Every structure is written in C-alpha cells, then in structure tokens.
Amino acid sequence: MISRYVLAALLLVFGATSVFAQENLNQVDGGSSSETSRPWANANDVLIEQIGTDNIAEVVAYSDSSALVVEQHGDEHRANVRLSGSDNQGDISQQGDRNAADVTIDGMINSFSISQTTAQVPFAGDNLVSLDQSGLGNIAFQTQIGRDNDMKLRQNGADNFADLYQEGQSNRMELEQNGDDNSARLKQFGLSAAPIIVTQTGGMSVEITQTGE
Numbered sequence: 493m494i495s496r497y498v499l500a501a502l503l504l505v506f507g508a509t510s511v512f513a514q515e516n517l518n519q520v521d522g523g524s525s526s527e528t529s530r531p532w533a534n535a536n537d538v539l540i541e542q543i544g545t546d547n548i549a550e551v552v553a554y555s556d557s558s559a560l561v562v563e564q565h566g567d568e569h570r571a572n573v574r575l576s577g578s579d580n581q582g583d584i585s586q587q588g589d590r591n592a593a594d595v596t597i598d599g600m601i602n603s604f605s606i607s608q609t610t611a612q613v614p615f616a617g618d619n620l621v622s623l624d625q626s627g628l629g630n631i632a633f634q635t636q637i638g639r640d641n642d643m644k645l646r647q648n649g650a651d652n653f654a655d656l657y658q659e660g661q662s663n664r665m666e667l668e669q670n671g672d673d674n675s676a677r678l679k680q681f682g683l684s685a686a687p688i689i690v691t692q693t694g695g696m697s698v699e700i701t702q703t704g705e
Contacts, residue, residue, distance in 0.1 A: 542569060555580065564591065571595075578602065578627075589638070592620040598627060605633040608641065617641045617660060625652065636663060639682075647674060650694075654678075662686060669696055680704070 540549045541563045549562050550572045560582040562571050567588040573595040575582065582604040584593050593606050608619040617638025625632060626648045632655070636643055639661040645654055646668040654676040658665055661683045667676055672694040679701045680688060690698055 542566070545569075548572070551575070553577070553580070564588070567591070573597075575599070575602065575604075583607075586619065590618045593622070595623045597623075597625045597630065599630075600627045601629040602627065603631040605635075607635045609635075609637040617663075625649070628652070636660070639663065647671070650674065658682070665689070667691070667698075670694070672696075678702075 537559045538551055538553070539561045542549060543565045545566050546568045547564060547566070548570045549564065551560060552574045553560065554576045556577045556579055558577065558580045560573065560575070560580070562584045564571060564586045565588065567590055569586055569588065569591045571584050571586065571593045573582065576598045578600045580599065580602045584595070584606045586593060586608045589610060591608060593608065595604060595606065597604060602625065604623065606621050606623060608621055610617060617640050619636060619638060619641045621634055621636065622644045623632055623634060624646045628649045628651055630647060630649065630652045632645055632647065634643055634645060635657045637659045641658065641660065641663045643656060643658060643664065644666045645656060647654060648670045650671040650673060652669065652671065652674045654667060654669065656665055656667060656678045658680045659682055663680065663682060664686045665678060665680055666689040667678060668691040669676060670693050674692070674694065674696045676698045678688055678698065681703050683704050688700055688702060692698060
C-alpha cells in the first residue's frame with residue numbers, strides 16, 4: 493500500500509482586529525495522513541473527515557475560541573491533537589476497530605469530547621483513547637462501545653469535570669484528577685468488567701456505576 497501525505501491548505505482572512513483561519517479536509521482512502529498546525533488566535537476552525545483504513549489526523553493548535561472536529565470511519569485510524577489556549581471546543585469521533593485517539597490540552601475552560609464505537613460488528617473493539625488536560629475549568633467527555641477497549645483521562649488543575657462511559661466486554665478505565673474541587677462521573681456496563689482505577693488529590697468527588705460479571 494502506498495501511503496500519501498496531505499498537508500491541508502489554509503484560508504486566512506485578515507480583519508481589523510482578528511485573524512480567521514478555517515480548514516475543511518475530506519479524505520476517502522487508506523494510508524493517508526492529514527496534518528495542520530496553526531499559531532493564530534481567535535476563531536480558528538478545523539474539520540477533518542477520513543474514511544478508509546490506516547489514516548492519521550494530526551492537529552497542533554495555539555488559539556482561543558476555536559472549534560475542532562475530527563471524524564474517522566474505518567479501522568486502524570489515529571488522531572493526535574495538541575491544543576493550547578482557552579475556551580476551545582473539540583470533538584473526535586472514531587467508528588471502527590483498533591483506532592486510537594491521543595489528545596493533550598493546555599489551557600483554561602476547554603471542552604473536549606471523544607467517542608469510539610464499532611462500525612458494524614457488535615462488540616468488536618481494541619480501541620484506545622488517552623486525554624490529558626492541564627488547566628482550570630476544563631470539561632472532558634469520553635465514550636467507548638465495544639470490547640477490549642482502553643480509556644485513560646488525566647486532569648491536572650482545579651474545577652475540572654470528567655464524564656467517562658464504556659459499554660461492552662473486557663474494557664478498562666483509568667482516571668486521574670489532581671487539584672481542588674474536581675468532579676467525575678464514571679459508568680461501565682458489560683461482561684468481564686475490569687477494575688476502574690481512580691486517583692484523586694484535593695477536595696474532589698466521584699460517582700461510579702459498574703455492572704457486569
């Protein structure tokens with residue numbers, strides 16, 4: 493298989509007091525890579541959609557008030573995101589097996605959602621998600637449906653919120669929160685439920701629901 497590397501084009505519109513950068517990228521192929529890096533502030537929007545097998549989406553953003561959406565349909569996709577700034581929103585959706593999402597966020601009041609589901613075969617999986625948030629007032633939502641999936645979330649700062657959900661068989665969940673007054677809600681449903689590992693420091697609260705055999 494011949495891999496193709498795609499560097500997405502940028503559209504810049506200069507206004508009186510702001511810079512706007514918007515990027516839309518659609519790929520229908522296998523073995524493709526998309527990468528975007530942007531050091532601008534204010535209203536940067538990125539939308540990446542990939543369909544096929546063994547695709548890579550890499551985003552490095554230094555901005556405020558940005559919106560990032562990555563949609564990957566197929567198997568063996570990877571989404572790598574590095575985001576710095578405040579008041580940003582992000583969403584990664586992966587449908588298929590053996591997909592991975594690795595996200596690092598540094599800033600305040602950022603909201604990020606990651607969803608991994610199997611495309612066709614019930615309770616297939618082997619998906620991996622890792623989200624690392626540093627700062628104040630960040631929000632994280634993570635969902636995995638399938639089997640043998642692995643979910644990790646680390647929040648370092650104060651007043652952060654985490655919502656983790658897994659459904660399937662032999663899934664693993666790990667949460668670490670460091671700071672004051674953070675809260676978390678963890679739900680795991682299915683057979684052969686693995687232990688949920690939670691590490692918290694500070695005046696925090698956690699709600700755990702786990703069903704299975």
